[in-house]
Amino acid sequence: MDFREKQAIYLQIAEYVCDQILLKHWQCGNKILSIRDLAVMMEVNPNTVQRAYDFLQQREIITNKRGIGYFADDDAVNRVVSFRKEQFIENELPLFFRNIYLLNVPIEDISVRYKSFINQNFKDNKDEK
Amino acid sequence: MIQFNNLSFGYSRKRLLYKNLTLSIENGSIYGLLGKNGAGKSTLLKNMVGTLFPLEGTISINGKEPKSRKPSFLQTIYYIAEDVFVPPVTIKQYERLFAPFYPLFNKESFYKYLLELEVSIDGKLNKLSFGQQKKFVIAFALACNTEVLLMDEPTNGLDIPSKAQFRKLIASVMNEDRIIFMSTHQIRDLENMIDKVMIVDDGNLLLHSSITTIAEKLCFKTVTSPPIGVKVLYTEKMLRGTSVVIENINGEDSALNLEHLFNGVTENPAMAKQLFPLN
Numbered sequence: 241m242d243f244r245e246k247q248a249i250y251l252q253i254a255e256y257v258c259d260q261i262l263l264k265h266w267q268c269g270n271k272i273l274s275i276r277d278l279a280v281m282m283e284v285n286p287n288t289v290q291r292a293y294d295f296l297q298q299r300e301i302i303t304n305k306r307g308i309g310y311f312a313d314d315d316a317v318n319r320v321v322s323f324r325k326e327q328f329i330e331n332e333l334p335l336f337f338r339n340i341y342l343l344n345v346p347i348e349d350i351s352v353r354y355k356s357f358i359n360q361n362f363k364d365n366k367d368e369k
Numbered sequence: 370m371i372q373f374n375n376l377s378f379g380y381s382r383k384r385l386l387y388k389n390l391t392l393s394i395e396n397g398s399i400y401g402l403l404g405k406n407g408a409g410k411s412t413l414l415k416n417m418v419g420t421l422f423p424l425e426g427t428i429s430i431n432g433k434e435p436k437s438r439k440p441s442f443l444q445t446i447y448y449i450a451e452d453v454f455v456p457p458v459t460i461k462q463y464e465r466l467f468a469p470f471y472p473l474f475n476k477e478s479f480y481k482y483l484l485e486l487e488v489s490i491d492g493k494l495n496k497l498s499f500g501q502q503k504k505f506v507i508a509f510a511l512a513c514n515t516e517v518l519l520m521d522e523p524t525n526g527l528d529i530p531s532k533a534q535f536r537k538l539i540a541s542v543m544n545e546d547r548i549i550f551m552s553t554h555q556i557r558d559l560e561n562m563i564d565k566v567m568i569v570d571d572g573n574l575l576l577h578s579s580i581t582t583i584a585e586k587l588c589f590k591t592v593t594s595p596p597i598g599v600k601v602l603y604t605e606k607m608l609r610g611t612s613v614v615i616e617n618i619n620g621e622d623s624a625l626n627l628e629h630l631f632n633g634v635t636e637n638p639a640m641a642k643q644l645f646p647l648n
Contacts, residue, residue, distance in 0.1 A: 248584055248622040249561055276541060283536035284561040285399055286543050291581070 249284060253292035256282075258301065258320045261312050268316045271309050272302060299323055370395055371417065371517070371548060375426035378416055382424060386412060386572040389426070392647075394565075396516075397545035398579075401563035402552040403631050409572050410552040411451065414519050417550070418448040431516060444471055447510040451521040455494035455502050463494060463509070471513040479512035486534055500526045507535065511542050520551045524558040532558050556627045566627070568634050568641075575638045578645045580625060586644050588617040589626045602640055603633030616644070 247255075260266040275293060279286040293310060296302045301319045302310050313319060340350060371394035379385035386409045394400060404410045415421040416428060419435030419442070428435055433442040458466070460483070468474040483490060486504040494502060503526045510518060524532050539562055543549060553559055566583065568576040587602065593610045595601055600616040612626070614633045634641040 248624050251622060252624075279540040279543075280537045282561075283533060283540060285564045286540055287398070287564045288561070288580075 250288050250291040250295065253278070253282065253284070253289055254295050257292065257296060258324065261301070261316045261320050266312050268312050269314045271311050274309055370431060371550075372429045373426070374429070376416070376423045376428060377425040378412060378421065378423050385424070388572065390574060391426075392567075392574060392577055394548060394550065396548055398548065398565045399539065399543060399563050400548070400550040400565045400567060401556075401559060401627070402550065402567045402569065403554065403556065403627070404552070404569040405554070405635070408569050410569060411521050413569065414448065414521055414550070414552060417517075418446060418519055419443075420448075440470075445515050446517040446519065447471075447513050447515045448519040449506055449510050449521065449523060451525060453499075453502050453506045455497075455505065457493050457495045459493055460488075460490045460505065467509070468513075471515065473514035475512050475514060478514075479508060482508035482511055482538060485538065486531060500528060500531065503527065504531060507538070511538060514542075516546065517548045518550070520549070522553055522555070523551055524553065524555050536562055556631065560625070560627050563627075566630070568631060570635050570638070573638070574647060576630075576634050576641050576645050577647055582645070583630065584617075584622065584625060585620075586617055587630070588615050588619070588621045589613075589623045589629060590615075590621075600640060600644070602637055602644070603629050605629065605632070 257266070257272070260272075261268070266272050273281070275286050275289045279289045282289070293302060293304075297304060299319060300313055301316050301323065303313050304310055339345075340347070373390050373392045376387055376390040377385055378387045402410050402413065412421065416423055417430065417435060419438045422436045430442070430446065433439065433445070435442065435446075456463070464476070464479065468476070468479075480490070483505065486508055488497075488501055488504045488508065494505060497505065503523075507520075507523065510520075524535060527535060536559070539549065551559060551563075564580050566576060566578055566580065567574065589612075591607060591610045591612050595604050595611055595613055596615060599618055601613060602616075603612075603614040605612045612629060614626070614629050617623075
């Protein structure tokens with residue numbers, strides 16, 4: 241696995257775990273890879289995976305059942321979504337706002353474009369949302 | 370735990386390399402010892418394993434003194450030198466000869482590691498290529514299950530897939546009782562394996578810190594112009610701007626760049642000591 245610049249490695253590992261949960265590769269309520277197995281797979285120090293798991297545990301995305309291992313929380317998907325939303329609003333939205341301000345794009349335009357984007361790309365999911 | 374107490378060492382008494390070095394190395398971590406050529410990395414490792422003796426001061430490894438070279442100590446430590454030496458025997462003969470010195474040696478793991486590192490077990494060891502010999506020694510050392518594992522430039526001579534396999538093996542054998550201590554200047558090979566960093570230069574310990582603490586105190590990023598008003602440890606012009614290592618005043622969680630850290634600390638040791646007080 242190649243690590244991007246900027247973001248700390250433990251956060252990238254946490255993001256990988258979140259992806260596995262959102263993609264349903266790791267199901268809610270099921271056991272997930274042990275710290276050692278994930279460290280071997282990613283070729284990182286087990287202490288770094290431990291830190292990522294501590295981070296996810298704090299956000300109640302995974303839970304540690306003593307002596308058995310780590311599990312994806314029953315409500316993991318929702319928690320990942322709200323955690324990602326929080327990060328998006330904190331990190332990416334300000335950049336986006338800065339750009340539309342600098343380029344003088346009215347927010348109404350954005351709203352129209354957003355609607356047509358959803359129509360084009362996520363037609364099938366529209367009923368669910 | 371490994372404890373250095375006021376260690377002084379020099380190849381001659383007139384010219385000391387290390388002067389009054391005091392530090393402790395904790396169990397459960399993978400240490401990366403970084404330094405330029407001739408900085409004294411191998412010397413430090415040899416003092417730890419008892420092939421060189423301190424001129425003054427002491428080293429204690431889990432309560433034992435390396436320089437007395439007692440079997441009870443030697444069976445708890447394994448040292449892989451940069452240039453490995455193997456006798457003209459087969460792997461099976463080697464195992465029969467040397468494994469009995471290590472009470473926790475695990476034969477099954479040994480052959481598993483050899484398989485994972487793709488070392489063929491036929492033929493005499495001295496006929497193997499350097500890389501194959503090195504991988505053989507790594508497999509043997511890991512199978513010995515010693516409390517302390519010292520490695521001098523372990524990735525030198527390994528091909529690209531073997532380096533990845535080496536990292537996987539290290540991750541799989543690490544546990545909270547062990548100390549793995551590696552010297553390297555191939556920083557990129559081991560960047561994500563190390564969780565404690567030591568930087569030495571000319572016999573001076575310039576930095577001794579955990580990756581977590583380094584990331585708390587320093588921020589690694591690429592900027593369009595170097596910031597003003599914060600401590601700047603290192604800058605390097607890149608295509609996209611300037612890569613900087615600066616004081617982390619906004620609590621950013623950036624990924625470490627050990628190469629930049631190393632350059633910054635060796636070019637600017639006074640600032641490094643200020644940011645990371647020793648002892």
